[in-house]
Amino acid sequence: MRKLIAGLVLGTALATMPLSANAETPKNALVMAFSIDDIITLDPAEIFEFSGAEYAGNTYDRLIGFDNKDVSKIHGVVAESWDVSEDGKTFTFKIRDGIKFASGNPLTAEDVAFSLQRVILLDQSPAFILGQFGLTPDNVMEKIRMTDDMTVVMELDQPFAPTFVLYCLTAGVGAVVDKAEVMAHEKDGDLGHEWLRTAYAGSGPFALNKWTAGESLSLTANEEYWDGVPEMKRVIIRHVAEAASQQLLLEKGDIDIARNLEADQIASLQNSDTIKFQNQPKGGLWYLGLSQKNEYLSNPKVREALKYLVDYDGISSTILAGRSTVHQAFLPDGFLGALNDNPYTLDVEKAKALLAEAGLPDGFNVSMDTRNTTAIMGMAQSIQATWALAGINLEIIPGDGGQTLTKYRARQHDIYIGRWGPDYQDPHTNASTFAWNPDNSDEASAKPLAWRNAWDAGDLTAKTDAAILERDTEKRVAMYHELQRDVMANGPFVIMFQETEIASLRNNVHNLDLGPSFDNNYYRFVTKD
Amino acid sequence: MTQDLILSVRNLHVGFNTAKGAIEAVRGVSFDLGRERLGIVGESGSGKSQTGRAILGLTAANGHIRADRLQFHDTDLRNLSPRDWRKVRGARISMIMQDPKYSLNPVMTVGDQIIEAYREHFKVNNREAKRRAIEMLESVKIRDPELVFKSYPHEVSGGMGQRVMIAMMLIPEPELIIADEPTSALDVTVQLQVMAILDDLVRERGMALIFISHDLHLVSSFCDRVLVMYQGRVVEEIAASNLDQAQHPYTRGLLNCLPKMDGNHADLPVLARDAAWETQDLT
């Protein structure tokens, strides 16, 4: 009994005592709340997830980079310079001297060649980015080779536009891994893949300290980084799933940056004197995919009507406030050839007229697979409400990401509301999915978004293929403009918004470098007062 | 027999508030008790147990006691504080309950329960208390007191349990023992053995005893004096030896309706109840 009372007293004491220490993160460490439970691997040859890519972007050096402020400015990173052969099929890279891996090994052409070959040989999800150049596991050892300690040569099967090739090398597959370190952990000829999934062998501004899946990721600064040592000696990324929890942590000062605040939370913090925001338009597009297997949606008039039935401005200024801009073409702003005119606005009368033309004056019933996140649900419900004005009865089928996506990929949806993020910085990445569908049968081997929505893209497929071979940039831009206009008018996509990332920062945090894609958000320049 | 008066009860009423209205379980019971064995007999619902409990102030929470006089030696048992009650209970008045299966705490050893009863009233150390407890177990004729001391209630038989109960209730040497149907859960031979033990101990220590039972036969053969209760009232008071001369038709009826071992299979005389018994005063 006495113990019980003691326990009681202790319990009450604990419950009422101010236990939390003064919340203030150390000056030389960056603490960030971020939804990182999508990371399933740390091997740059396999990483294809948003936060995984951000990790790789900060810990590995890539062959080529671009300026976050102006994507058209491409520069070398590991490659000091490059040459393109006359016929446009051979690229020769000169490797930068003086880069060191975290292991202490110097970075050489051997590592670069190995890294690129490894991507093809492992054949994981992102391998296709290099595979587009005709590289296969069978030929890659001869197509990519080092000619001397500091030179790597890459041979392509067609004379692709150089910008296309270089942009592809700015992606995660262009990351250079430490061959000696990786091969030391090779098992059963897996090129160290099994090991690297949870380990690190890079030369970037930060090195991996520890990854606890679904929990935290911590990095330490590379004190010998060739391009300037980061001021933050440690970066700690904590997985915080609940946005409200992120907000609390940020307001309280337990973290420096919150990455996943929702629009309304941001709105409510606009007047805060301790928190500021940093916006960066991203390549992600919010769109509706309209399955052409659906009898109503396959009607071009209906598709057009639906494009007039979204409250673009309303959603973007409320539900997605600050987190998006209206954008209706399949190339996001900032991409080569991106089209920025947005012809569609909410116009119920026009939509009704189009529906009447389509023989559906009273509307119809249709369902939409909807991922159950706040933003998507909000958009879906707004769309549901505006479509109802034209008599279209939209049933929202909510589901988890995995679920809705499974259905989408199996072409079992009517409408899918989703986000598409480009894989690399070249326009082909989106053209090849929105405007390209070589085989519209259920058994097709290539399954771009056009295929998922059962849309026969017709001659757009050929036009897309032609665009990557056009070496004249201006002509190439014109080709993409045409593709975008065509898809905008006829495609089975209601492209609505371009994503803007908003990071919420404590006032004393500066110089977070957010890039146009999820793999170029850099921590290396961050400073704190 | 009533040379020195121990307990005096006058016009005792015990009532209960229940969902179905107020019930009077005891209605004006009066008696005096000396160093003797007094039997209270009655059928179920006659108020005999409630009379016993009222003396110990153990009437249930929804009940209330009223009496002109409820005097135990110099202590007025009406309106005692809980503190004062604790000095009376166990130490001066004690009670033996019906079924040891339910009236002993199942999760405490027999020894602990006896020691607890002793140490509540005597400031002695544990070893001394244990010695006394073992002694007491011996005196209720338990053959292996050490073993029983360490046993839990479910490990001893009904007869043994009731002996434990007696030991526990007698160890603080109270002056008055109330035995409420102490043997009705036991087989007949065991029942008599337990009563013999109680009898011996009470005699040796000069204690007074109130023996409450439904068994007129048993009570009359055991006690000195008998109160017969009916519907909350005492209808007859009689010396046990004179039971066969009982006057009240109720008492006589009770005696008559018992089956006898006379080989006679004829119908038993049935008690014919008279409404007047419920109000008539004891003459």
Added chain:
Amino acid sequence: MTQTTSRLFKPGLRPWLTSDTPQSRFQARCGRAWMGWLKLAENRLAMVGLGIVLSLVLVTLLAPVLAPYDPLAADLTKRIQSPNAQHWFGTDQLGRDILSRVIYGAQYTLMVVALVVITAAPVGLLVGTIAGFFGGWVDSVLMRITDIFLAFPKLILALAFVAALGPGLENAILAIALTAWPPYARIARAETLTVRKSDYIYAARLQGVSNTGLILGHITPMCLSSLVVRVTLDMAGMILIAAGLGFLGLGAQPPMPEWGAMVSEGRQFLLEQWWVSTVPGIAIFIVSLGFNLLGDGLRDVLDPRGGD
């Protein structure tokens, strides 16, 4: 007028109900119910609970009359307004009136409760009484199955079920029922075990009553009271699990104004625009409280032992 009716009512019905010598089966049953009601009516908290539950039914029935707005009418220009004269409980993220949504949401809450009760309770009762009555291998098999479901993480089982059938209120209800029956089976079995050996079951068996007759006519009524009590107490839990599934996005589908989903949708505004999430939260709380109070009162009436 009320006076006359009550005067007519009182001398006529009360003695009939409280009669110690009822003249028909119907009267006996009514009398029994009346006594139970009197006992329940004494418990003021239970009456509060009953009042809440009845209000829930009433609100469900009268939703179209009571609700000031269309619960589905979104208007982005009016989003997240704090409580005001036009919108007593404010508006949500799509500018819908929260009061109207809460009123319309009552029916889903009632539906959750009713459907779970009519699915889980009979299943648990049947499994438990059969297992307890027959014992032996029947008991072993049924109790192993019960154990498997009990040992399953409840929310996981519900989640898996909802994930398999697709999200939606009906499936969420089924999933809850699926996780709710094992405890009932346990209770019914325990009750059956104590009842099974009793003399009146033995007596009925000696009358030649069949096993089915024993289970349905003799054992089940004895299990019913503890089950009713437990079910009533569980209702709050069911509403909360349904809300929890709603929170995970697997319960009711938008724009259905289910309370759990509403709390869930509004939680991102909880820190600043508290009412969006709190109003349906309070509604859940009040109804759960109502069922709990009623269950507590019923326990006192039906289950004098008070234990579980």
Added chain:
Amino acid sequence: MIEIENLNVWFGENHVLKDVSFDVPLNGSFGLVGESGSGKSTVLRTITGLVDDWEGRITIADKNLGPKRDIAFYRDVQMVFQDPFGSLHPRHTIDRILSEPVDVHKLGNSDARVIEALKQVGLDNSFRFRYPHQLSGGQRQRVAIARALILKPKILLLDEPTSALDVSIQAEVLNLLSALRRDLGLTYIMVSHDLAVVAHMCDDIAIMNLGRIVERATARQLADGHLDHPYSQQLFRAAAGYDRAIIDSFVDWD
């Protein structure tokens, strides 16, 4: 009418009945006396088929009993239990309790039969729709007897039918049972711990101890105290009431 030969019963490891044999003639009344644990109730439970693990021979009305009792068996043999509080279903009205056996055996005309059975045990029609808790102990035991009688059985097994009742009520119930046997020509086996009750009710008596019948006696022999076995003698002496002198001679029999 009833013949029992070398009945042995086991409860798991416990051998609770050892070679019990007796017989009861038609319209006879047989008493089994013993203290708790003597096995007297087990005899009745075995006859009614509640005990699985037994061997020996039980013959009722010239029919050998097998492992299972069929429904017809219960038309012939009925039982009255010790505790009238426990043997009536607390949630059933008297009407339901009495009409159920009529319905089960499809005898029909249940209303008349219920009224008749109530009348037989001296209860009027006003009891019909009450619940057991609204009845006194004696009234309940009458209902229990009425339930046993409603199938018009030939044999009634009585398991301490009055030990939970006050003596005045006991007398009424015993009288009722005697009258019923007389009027309906029933055969009784009665189990009791009370020597006087058995002596009053039965013609033949067996005294049981630790699963065995230690002595057989007639009611006359019992009345005269003609008992041979020391256990029965002790039981007989104990029944005479409290006598301090005799008690010390008691021996423990377990």
Added chain:
Amino acid sequence: MFSVLRSNRDGRKRARLFSGTGGSFIRLVFSLIITLFGLLLVTFLIGRVLPIDPVLAAVGDRAPQAVYDRVREEMGLNLPLWQQFYIYVSNILQGDFGRSVLTSRPVLDDIKRVFPATLELATVATIIGVALGIPMGVFAAVHKGKWPDHLVRIFGLVGYSMPIFWLGLMGLMIFYMKLGWVAGPGRLDAFYVDFIEPTTGLMLIDTLIEGDMDLFWNAVSHIILPASILAYFSLAYIARMTRSFMLEQLGQEYILTARVKGISETRIIWRHALGNVMVPLVTVIALSYANLLEGSVLTEIIFSWPGLGQYITNSLLKADMNAVLGGTIVVGAVFIGVNLLSDVLYRLLDPRARR
């Protein structure tokens, strides 16, 4: 007339085989195995009917078809169902729970990491729940029908009736944000996350092992709020059950005996009655503990508590079936283990249940 002697001796022998202590142990183990196997089978089947593509979880949305097909084959999903189950069970028997798709690690390692978090939270919550629930239940029972009873009842019912996510967020807002009494989401301040090398995985113990009192208090201040909120639920349940058990015990004869002995009411309540109440209460506490050990998904999400509940839920939603199966087996085993433990405790507390 022929007479048949009935003999049932064989049946008796059979009965004896299972009646001993050994028999009941064998039966217990057997039923445990059956239960676990059933759990496995049900989980496995759920995994197969789930309309989520497990391959997708591994390769991501944008993987080319060829990669998708290869991974599908690697995962053994092209085999017939029974074969997949057979492979899975035989792997488990060899202690191999497979690899989680989501974390690229062996499931067993993941569980070793997430289970202690849940264990710690559930244990602290149960301790709080018991420490407050029992006295409250006793208090209510002793004052049955009076205001303390109503107060405890209402307090308990409020706990029963509150959506936990709402309570959790509100708790954070008030105690963390506004009052600053406790620390926020997570098991430690974010900055400390990799300061502690998990030895036991229990933060409160690991920090003590490291001897870092600052970190220990940090861990305490993190666990206290989620544990209290979970505790509120078990507290409500425990208080309620304590009350009704207590009322039952207070009506028993032995309480009267104790009063007759002149024992103080305090001792009667806390020693005599509570001693008996603890017997059935152990089962109640064990059950609520077992339920907490399943991992409270919602609490874990709101408090960013990397526990088992969240792990299994996430795995399930991403069709990471190895992880779900492994987690379910652990939960099932824990559930069964806690029940066994309560059985043992029951025997310890109730002399009648001892042999």
